[in-house]
Amino acid sequence: MPFTRIFCRAGSGWPVLAVFAAGAAIAVPAGADVCRAMSGPQSVALVELYTSEGCDSCPPADRWLTSTFPSGAAGANAIALAFHVDYWDRLGWKDRFASPAWTERQYAAARANRSRLVYTPQVLVQGSDFPDWRGKGSAAVFAAAAEKPARARIALEAESRRDAIAVKVTARVPAGGDRKGAALFVALADSRLVSEVKAGENAGVRLTHDHVVRALRGGIAVNAAGDAGGDITLPRPAEAGTAMTVVAFVQNTETGDVLQVLALPVAAGVCGAPR
Numbered sequence: 211m212p213f214t215r216i217f218c219r220a221g222s223g224w225p226v227l228a229v230f231a232a233g234a235a236i237a238v239p240a241g242a243d244v245c246r247a248m249s250g251p252q253s254v255a256l257v258e259l260y261t262s263e264g265c266d267s268c269p270p271a272d273r274w275l276t277s278t279f280p281s282g283a284a285g286a287n288a289i290a291l292a293f294h295v296d297y298w299d300r301l302g303w304k305d306r307f308a309s310p311a312w313t314e315r316q317y318a319a320a321r322a323n324r325s326r327l328v329y330t331p332q333v334l335v336q337g338s339d340f341p342d343w344r345g346k347g348s349a350a351v352f353a354a355a356a357e358k359p360a361r362a363r364i365a366l367e368a369e370s371r372r373d374a375i376a377v378k379v380t381a382r383v384p385a386g387g388d389r390k391g392a393a394l395f396v397a398l399a400d401s402r403l404v405s406e407v408k409a410g411e412n413a414g415v416r417l418t419h420d421h422v423v424r425a426l427r428g429g430i431a432v433n434a435a436g437d438a439g440g441d442i443t444l445p446r447p448a449e450a451g452t453a454m455t456v457v458a459f460v461q462n463t464e465t466g467d468v469l470q471v472l473a474l475p476v477a478a479g480v481c482g483a484p485r
Contacts, residue, residue, distance in 0.1 A: 243369060243370055244367065244368070244369045244370075245367070245368055245474060245476070246365065246366065246367040246368075247365070247366045247367075247472055247474045248363070248364070248365045248366075248472075249360060249362075249363055249364040249365075249470050249471075249472040250360065251359060251360055252287075252356050252357070252358070252359065252360055253355045253356060253357075253358040253359065253360045253361070253469075253470060254286070254287060254288060254289060254355065254356065254360075254470065254471050254472070255287060255288035255289070255335055255336055255351070255352045255355035255356070255468070255471070256288070256289055256291070256334075256335070256336060256337070256459050256461075256468040256471040257275075257279070257288050257289065257290045257291070257333065257334070257335055257340075257352070258290075258291050258292075258293060258319075258333065258334040258335075259271055259272070259275050259290065259291070259292045259293070259331060259332070259333055259421075260293050260295055260312070260316045260330055260331065260332040260333075260334075261292055261293070261294055261295070261330055261331050262294055262295050262296075262297075262298035262299075262305050262308060262330050263294070263298075263303060263305040263307070263308075263405055263407055263410070263412060263417055264298030264299060264301055264302065264303045264304075264305055264410045264411060264412065265298050265330045265331070265411060265412075266411035266412055267330070267331060268330055268331045268412075269412065269415065269417060270331075270344075271331030271333070271343070272292070272331075272417065272418070272419055272420075274343060274344065275290055275292060275420060275421060276401075276418070276420045278290070278348070278349075279420070279421060281401040281402065281420055281421070281452070281453035287352050287353055287355060287356035288335075288352035288355065288356075289457060289459075289471050289472075289473045290420075290421040291397055291399055291421055291423050291457060292399070292419060292420065292421045292422050292423060293309075293312035293315060293316065293423050294307040294308040294309070294312060294419075294422065294423075295308055295309075295312050295313040295316055295330060296308040296309060296310050296312070296313050297313055298330070298410070301410055301411070302409045302410035302411075302413075303407055303408070303409045303410030303411075303412065303413070305405075306405070307403065307419065307422050307424075311426065312423065312426075315426075316328055316332065318463075318466075319334055319337060319339075319466050322337065322463075322464065322465050322466035323337075323338060323339055323466060325339065327339075334466075335351055335352070335355075336355060336466075336467060336468045337461060337462070337465065337466030337467050337468050338466065338467075360469070360470045361383065361384075361385060361388050361460075361469040361470060362381055362382065362383045362384075362388070362392070362460040362469035362470035363381065363382045363384070363470065364379065364380070364381050364394075364458050364459075364460065364470055364471075364472040365379070365380045365381075366378075366379050366396075366456065366458045366472055366474050367379070368456045368474050368476050370476050372446075373445065373446055374443050374444060374445050374446055375398060375443070375444040375446065375454075375456060375476055376441070376442075376443055376444075377396055377441070377442045377443070377444060377456055377458075378439075378440075378441050378442075379394065379396055379439055379440065379442065379458050380437070380438070380439035381394045381432065381437070381438045381439060381458070381460050381470075382436055382437055383432050383436040383437075383438075383460065383469060384436060385436075386436070388462075388469060389432050389433075389434065389436050390462075390464075391462045391463050391464035391465065392431075392432040392438075392460055392461070392462050392463075392469060393428065393429050393430055393431050393432060393438065393460070393461060393462075393463050394428050394429075394430040394432065394438040394439065394440075394458065394459075394460050395426060395427070395428035395429065395430075395458065395459050395460075395461060396426070396427050396428050396442050396444070396456065396457070396458045397423050397425065397426045397427075397456070397457045397458075397459075398423070398424050398425040398426075398444040398447075398454065398455070398456060398457075399421050399422060399423050399424065399454070399455045399457055400421075400422055400424055400447070400450060400451035400452075400453060400454045400455070401419070401420035401421055401422070401451045401452060401453035401455075402418065402419075402420065402451040402452040402453060403418070403419045403420075403422055403449065403451045404416065404417070404418050404419075405417045405419070420453070421455075422451070424444075424447045425444045425445065425447075427442045427444065428440075428442070429463070432460070438460070444456065453475060454475065454476055455473050455474065455475045455476065456473070456474045456475075456476055457471065457472070457473045457474075458471070458472050458473075459471035459472070
C-alpha cells in the first residue's frame with residue numbers, strides 16, 4: 211500500500227507530522243502555508259493523457275481521466291497528468307491549455323518507445339503507451355505499480371504565494387543502474403477547468419478538464435551519486451481551477467521509464483492531502 215509522509219507548518223515551526231496510507235484523511239492547521247511531502251517505499255504510477263479540445267475523440271478520454279483519478283483523492287497508487295497538445299489548434303479551435311512543449315514531450319515519448327506513432331487521445335503509464343485505457347484491466351495496471359519497490363525517493367516542499375508556488379524538491383536514486391539518464395521534473399496541474407468550445411470538431415460542446423498541466427519544469431539530471439534537486443518557481447496561471455497540485459517525478463529521459471512520482475495538492479494557499 212503506497213503512503214506519503216507530509217509535514218505542515220504555519221510560520222516558522224514544523225508542528226505536524228503524519229503518515230498517510232491509501233484512503234486516509236488529513237486535517238491541515240488553519241493558516242498553514244508551507245507543506246512538505248516525502249514519497250513512500252512503494253512505487254506510484256505516472257499516468258499521462260495527451261489530449262486536445264480540437265479532437266472529437268478526446269472528450270471520452272478526458273471523462274475517463276476524471277472518473278479514474280478523482281481530484282483530491284489521497285493515497286492513490288497512480289497520479290494523473292493531462293498534457294494538451296497544440297497540433298490540433300490549426301483545425302479551427304485553439305486550445306488555451308495547449309503548448310508546443312507538451313507536443314514535443316509526446317514526440318519524445320514516442321522516440322523513447324521506439325515508435326513513430328503520435329496520436330490523441332493517447333495514454334502513457336510509466337512512460338509506455340497504454341492503448342487499453344478503456345479496458346476493465348486498467349486499474350490492475352496501476353495497482354501493479356504499487357506492488358513494486360520505488361526506485362527513487364522524492365522530497366517536496368511547496369510554499370503558496372500570491373502569484374506563484376515556490377517549490378523545493380530533491381530526489382535520490384539508490385541503485386547505480388537506475389541513475390543513467392534519470393532526471394527530476396516538477397509540474398503544476400489543476401482541475402475543474404471548463405471550456406465552451408465554439409469551433410472545430412467539438413463545436414458547441416462544454417468540456418471540463420482535470421489534472422491539466424499548466425507548467426512543467428526540471429529535466430534536472432540525477433548525478434553520479436544518485437542525487438538531484440533544486441528550487442523551482444511555478445507561476446500561478448491567470449485562470450485557476452479548484453484543485454491545484456504540484457507533481458514531482460523522476461523519469462529516465464532515454465527510455466521514458468518513471469522511477470517514482472509524488473503529488474502535493476496546494477489550493478487557496480493551503481496544502482491538502484498528499485498523493
